[in-house]
Amino acid sequence: MTQDDRWQGYPTEVVAWLGALWGKSAKKAGGTKNLLLSHMLDTAAVAELAWDSYLPPVTRWRLDDFAGGPGKGRRLFAWLCGIHDCGKATPAFQHVDAEAAGAVLAAGLTWDKYALKGASWRHDKAGGRLLLRILGDAQWSQEQIAWVWPLVAGHHGSFPTRGQLKPKKEALQGRGEAWPRAQLALVEAFTRALGYEGKTPLAEVEPVRVPSRAVQLQLSGFVVMTDWIASNEQHFKGIDDLSLVAMPGARERAASAWAKLGLRGGWGRLPLPAVEAFQDRFGHGPWLSQELLLDVVHRMAGPGLVIFEAPMGEGKTKAALAAAELLAARCGADGVFVGMPTQATADPMFSQVRGWLERLGTGLESQVALLHGKRMFNKEWRRLLDGAGEWGQDADSCYASVAEDEVDEYGMASPFGDAGSASQRKAPAEWFLGRLRGLLSPFAVGTIDQLLFAATRTKHVMLRMSGLVGKVVVLDEVHAADVYMSQFLLEGLWWLGQAGAPVILLSATLPPDQRRHLVAAYVAGAQSAEGFEAVEIPEPDGYPSVTAVWLGEEGPEHLVESTTSWREDLSVRVEILPEAPGTDAAAAARTAVAPADQAVVALLESRLAGGGCVLIIRNTVPRAQATFEALREVYGADVRLLHGRLHAGHRADRTQEALNLLGPATNGVERPDRLILVATQLAEQSFDVDADLLITDLAPVDLLLQRIGRLHRHDRDGRPALLAEPTVVVTGTALHEDGPPWMLRAGEKIYGRYLMLRTAAVVAEADGGTWQVPGQVPELVSQVYGEGDLVPAGWRPAELKARQEWELRQQQRRQAAAQYLLTRSGEHEAQTLEGLHYGGHGTLAEGQFEALVRDGERSVEVVLVRRDDKGVHAVGGRRLGPGGEVAAGLVDDVLAGTVRLPAGLTLVAEQELGPLAGWRDHPWLRYSRALVLDGQGKAVLGDFRLRYDDLLGLVVEGGPRYR
Template sequence: MESLALGVVWGKSAEKGGGSMHLLLGHLLDTAAVGELVWDRYLAPVIRERLDAVSDGQGRALFALVCGLHDVGKATPAFQMKDDGLAARVRAAGFDWKSVSPQQGRRWHHARAGAVILRGYLPQVGWSRQACNWVWPLVAGHHGRIPGRDRLVNPGVAHGVGLWPQAQQAFVDRVAADLGVDLPGLGEARTPSRGDQLTLSGLIIMADWIASDHTHFGGLSDPTKVSMAAARDRARKAWEELGLRGGWRRPNLVPVDQHDLVRHRFGKAARAAQSAAVELARDMPGAGLLILEAPMGEGKTEAAFAAAEVLAAKVGADGVYVGMPTQATSDPMFSRVRAWLAAVDVEVPIGLLHGRARFNPEWAALRSQISFAGVHDDLDDFGMTDDYGMGDAFGLGDEFGVDGEGRAGAAARSEAPPAGPAAAADWFLGAKRGLLAPVTVGTVDQLLHAATRTKHVMLRHAGLAGRVVILDEVHAYDVYMAQFLFEALRWLADSGVPVIVLSATLPPALREQLARAYLQGALQCRDVDLAALPTPDGYPSTTAVFTRGGEPDFAGVSAQPWRPSTPVNVRILDEDDAFDPRTVAAAVTRAVGDGGCALVVCNTVRRAQDVYAELAAAFGADVVLLHSRFTAAERAHRTAEVVDRLGPPGRTGAAARPRRLVVVATQVAEQSFDVDVDVLITDLAPVDLLLQRVGRLHRHERPSSDRPANLRGPEVIVSGLRLTGEDVPRYPGGSRAVYGDHLLLRAAALVADAAKGPGWSIPEHVPGLVATGYGDAPLGPPGWADALAAARTAWEGDEARRRVNASAFLLAGEDRLGLPTLAGLHDNGTAALETEERVAAVVRDGEESIEVVLVRRAPAGGYLTLSGRRLGPSGEVAVSDDAVLEEVVGSVIRLPAVPELTAAARATLTPLPGWGGDPWLRRTRALILDDQHAATLGGRDLRYDNNLGLVVSAGNR
């Protein structure tokens, strides 16, 4: 009777099976066959080695088996009753459920049912309790959430009585037999690290999603057509048609004994700091944390790439993830990674992972060369469809991201891409799959989200495992974001993933915290001994953190900087308490009125808009405004134009350096913004961020004739700071709201000392300034002491509160270090992080914000683009005309993170009626402007100005 079950119990209905019911056995064997290919053709050597190590070389068999058993819980009345027609067929075969109500069935999910089946049956065939305990959570969590053991209470008849237990066991035995594995022999598998378990959980979901694509795995209702051979043939064809593959091949990496890896890859002799970093990577016994601290322009990126090759060869990794602080900094890094990979493995797939990647011309050109047949592109460019929270709102949920048809969303117009690796196969661009591509570049949020207790978080870990992780500009994370970074480091260390951290201005306390977090993960204990952690005795420096013999170990080395230090004059702009933008504009006019290039950095969008308005009246086209409240296309255009005009000298095809140009920007100009200006005017900010801004000043070597005579010595003018005698410094309320009093007061003291003295020597003074700015030594004159003490007390309280707040959302946290399995991973509060917008707000500790597309209401009815092109009565022209679609998608903008705006946008904004035919637009809210480019939302007046960007009424800073 149990063998009869194999021929009638169904796994997918005709609707989900592409028109034909798919027997459960067929789906289990399909997934097992895909699992074999994931092992053979996708996994990095290190993942295979780690699973082999706990299973006496049977890692492949164990992985394929668990893939094949993932849906065994569907062999229960609770699932089989879901389709009336198919249920009748099952009951007619003798498998009944006389007293089970539909309500009972809905309460018993097949993922948990599968865990119960395995926990009950595997010990009967010789599995150890230890092996059962770590395997059942992988099956219970294959729909994205891993429950605790208390959620596995067997609800009796809904799970199955009578003949059902024998039928369930028959499925387990049949999958094992068809795979040719020794089921009892696998039962002695030892427990992998929890990081490896989470990786396996994600890989099982990957195999399930591939095997659930009815385009390649159509339903089989005839049991005579179900076999392991047929499943393997289907899996092979699907794999090849989808274009899936793993990362680079190990022989392609540079030889570890290569004398100068930097020269070998990049054609230029390694600088001292680069050589030191590579040598330290060579000396590490295996995976670990490598911290590179060096001034701007020192070549940290090339050093990181070379060190990544060394570490990848050492541990068996086959790709990289490069995390950047912002979308704007991700784009140029994407080009650099592609150029490097062209020499490593020109065929390795690469992905650009951030929400506005579609506006990157290089990425758009790569995507245009891959096919989108067979996988629906109903997603954003980093594969997080449902996480925008619109699937439920607009009825567009999609469990596997493959249930629709449609063309890809609009992208930037592009020519043929530069030579280098191609875009990852379109499957990797599906919902929640972005990090599974072997090489990825994107915002650090991708990593921070992997540290949150969210649905399908294991897919992110499956993508990060077997890679080398490179994180740039880590000083940009505040204490709240840092908690997610530390949590991610704990999991990466537990998975044996090497991590390379880059920073120009790293506070000593943060260096120590990074080391502690990585070692906590590697040793799976909360308290680690950092007594031997070296303190850099020079700058640039590299610190290595790893374990040896189960104990913490460290190494450190400093090197001479590539360029000698340069004296930078520091001056404080004389302002009154009103901090009138006209005062800043006047200082700029004095500095570059007769010529020169200036960068003005303001701490808020509103102040930047006001300063720009004053300068535009005098300088006209010689002033450019750059901030986050321009539409995506306009911001990308402005950024590219500024970098082209003020970038490094001698670039092929670059624009000539202008006689005069003023760039007014917010913090978007603070990081990885490769421009070279003659003078810097910047609002007061924490000292490490001030130094980042100073990194744009005289950034590149030029002939002296390229700079005006009065600007040939670098000078920074600090605005937004008023000092009178020994009175406590004053600064605009917007600066206080962004940074708080504690760090601003300490920065003010350092600026005041520099302005009274010889200024700063850059980069020589950078480590000391950062250490002092974030230290606790008294600063400033005696009259500041009370204000500084009060600010510090408030700051410490706020830091403690934010650490506690972050802990509520961490994937596991320090308190769960050392647990043996993943059981209960998703218990406690997962529902709070269902949307990508919510997760983004959580990891950045900000209010939730919404992206919208700006369109105009046509006077005669219907809609227009911002520039006035007709969209039709319902916006339908955007779906049928690629040029119009490009303009519409380019008009996306993120609203300020104001609770009233976010709530109103969620409640009232929807896609235009005619956007249903486009997979991206149909999930995108439209903000409809009047003929003055204005609208009211959440009690705020909004106006989009082509020169100023989005202008928001009361409450906008």
């Protein structure tokens, strides 16, 4: 090794140490070991590019502020990222590769091999311990040291406590005189290479201000991101000659890797949108409610939380996207995340966001990631994955069911290799599509679970939070979050509030308590407060409404305003079609037409005399199937069925057919003279169909009103005379004169008896009369979710008991969620990330994440295939290999057979089902559970007899009780 001018003045032994300490073994660095200093400089160089081309403007502003002024944040950011692996300069790490260890020993850094034998000491924790000593010796203040060391100690996914920074044996960290000197020399050499000069370069690095804990978490995610990029051996080959290790060379390597990976950020510094922007984006000027939202956002004095409540069809999404553009320009956000309640609602939103960005004219429509576990079924998404073969280079979906510990430590495992021609991709760079990284994409659309995951105390949560902080976060239909999910939503809002991230929440309407809790969580985060104390803001006095809150110089400030809808209220007639007790059992037995379905048949005989289109919503799949069968006997092919136990192919086709037949008049498909669509809750939200008559099972009032939103949804001429008056017929209940109503047990199990009783009271009061929709929506929701007397006197004992049970259940669900929340109780006021993961969860597969943030009976998906005397077939009939082997072009056909089993079959499915033999080496199918049907479409699973019917979907014909 030849010493160059950089090492003049360094003791010979120090130069030898720096030339021997290794960061990547030859096996993980392209055949040549990579010196530790080289990897640290590579990471710092990647961080510089991230600063220039990726970091949100608001993050750069903040880092400049923390570093002491404009222009200083870039170098501090590079230092924070590059210093991450300093803990590898310890015997615990240096001895693990025999070949590389020989050079270290030869340079004079020795260890007791017997002391190291069988002992473990992670280099991330070692780095935290090392910085505590070195930064303390450099006279850094304790408050600055306290927030910096966890970034190093947590860069492999979890943050230890300070007490965990002590190895079992001091020999693991490095004893004697040489090791501390070598560690200091490494840190100082790295620091000087970044341009910090003087006798004490480390003193120059010290920040002048401490960032909030939320911003620390964001920075931690960027440390992980830059480390993962710089650890890619395809782009960063090993360098084992110290004379070749220098920052200019690292910058060349980083620039090449960045370009080949196709990495980029979002808007950058977005200019304020022009007055006519809404017209340009959406083809029409804003309606009153949309204009109100934009006006309130214009008047906000800082980033904050905005809640936009408006009826179905009011254009909430368009208004939110326009408001997001305005907030991004004002607050320095670089992109947008839109969270939807379900995968089905996320898919059309993905198209809508891409269209909006295309109309902005920046080419950013290619930078939108679709984030949910079934995105491989979205044809638009797959079409955008350029040049990646049959399924695209979509590593995230590939690993959708793989535990985190099955992916390599840098999150780079992918069966597809590099992205190829990144410049021609019409989707975000492949790197962003790997597991855990989706939210780091410049723009993202997915389920609300993405935000909920970011509020869990799980490994690598910093990557999720880094992808949210710096974006405008838009969450649609937040009323759909139950009390369990709401705990994660509130926790997420707390962190976003502390980070100063703008958030827009959309809902048809919110119960007053839920609105107050959402506001309180965000404000508590903005104030770094422990309790989510209610913020004193008025309730909206009209509908649609906008509630905005932000942190001003003297505390929380707010705007609460309302307007009128762009269309007049719909006067909806409310009727009850009573049912008799025992309906549940009759529907489940399926031995005859249940009395409830006979009543529906009789009702429709009179109502459909002049034709018309009817939507029937049942609360359970078996009930929907039974109703469909009864109506099919009378109306034949005029009846359609849509529910969650259809396989993916049938469900997609039937959903699209329903939207075509019953959607807006402008879709070009002729509306049928008569059609009856029987559906479950799939038709409850973000389902743009227009029914002449609605028949629905009783559900809590907010959900009932959501269903009513499908009734006379569009202005349409020529409705049948008998259905000219919008009417909702409520089923699943029967009123009694001397006591509480009878209600379906299944409905009570799903929604709880308390809210169902109070909803039944408002329905009973309106029976034969009308509701004014949407004008009366807030009043009805407030009545049901409020504290006042609502039910008749004869119901009150039952209501009191139901309320006590409901409150107990709510408390139990809050407590169940609390153990998984990102912040433990009593720790919201903590100043650093130290110990954030103490007692948390490490490795979870994607399905386990879903179970973590959604409180319900766990269920599994299976892939249906058929086996007969001719072999194995996909559900569509195409032939597979003898062991289920899938030829090129057939994966679509196989995965179209995906269906979710009833929750009662989960355990037996997990015990008995796995992939077919021919799937075990397939990247998409090797984690799928196959349910093999015989030639008649039947199968036995444990004690259950199953049948897949092309009309009914999956039918459970026998076995223990299930739902």
